[in-house]
Amino acid sequence: MPATRPLRLIGKAAALSGVSAANIRFYEAQGLLAAGPRSANGYRSYTDGDIHQLRFIRLCRAMDMSLDEVRTLLNLDLAQKADCAAANAALESHIAHVGERLAELQALQQDLVQLRDCCDGSGPQCKIMQALHDRAAHLPREEAKSRAHRHV
Numbered sequence: 001m002p003a004t005r006p007l008r009l010i011g012k013a014a015a016l017s018g019v020s021a022a023n024i025r026f027y028e029a030q031g032l033l034a035a036g037p038r039s040a041n042g043y044r045s046y047t048d049g050d051i052h053q054l055r056f057i058r059l060c061r062a063m064d065m066s067l068d069e070v071r072t073l074l075n076l077d078l079a080q081k082a083d084c085a086a087a088n089a090a091l092e093s094h095i096a097h098v099g100e101r102l103a104e105l106q107a108l109q110q111d112l113v114q115l116r117d118c119c120d121g122s123g124p125q126c127k128i129m130q131a132l133h134d135r136a137a138h139l140p141r142e143e144a145k146s147r148a149h150r151h152v
Contacts, residue, residue: 007037007045017054024054030067032057032074064101069094
């Protein structure tokens with residue numbers, strides 16, 4: 001008689017994978033994790049393979065990969081030598097993205113240091129807060145949207 005694979009409910013799968021139950025449902029909805037068997041009461045069951053895939057997704061997301069980048073890597077076959085080039089291309093693209101983010105973060109750091117340095121606490125009001133309010137008052141709507149989307 002062949003051994004059966006253990007099936008786990010979402011709470012146990014979350015604990016074993018390090019991915020929250022809400023994120024597991026989200027990844028299923030995004031097609032990163034295939035819908036698997038459901039019990040008679042409608043509960044989704046997770047296999048060891050599902051838990052490994054969730055760990056893989058978590059690892060990629062911890063490296064700041066987008067869902068599309070994760071999807072690309074998940075669609076590659078470990079046994080296909082040709083997929084090595086696709087994996088390499090995906091990582092090259094992500095490395096470029098990380099470089100752009102580093103430049104943005106360095107610019108942000110400089111901006112924050114300048115902001116902090118504009119007030120020594122000796123005036124009648126905080127010049128940092130005044131500068132932030134002034135910036136908010138003069139920030140065009142489109143620029144505000146683009147900056148909000150850059151936040152990691």
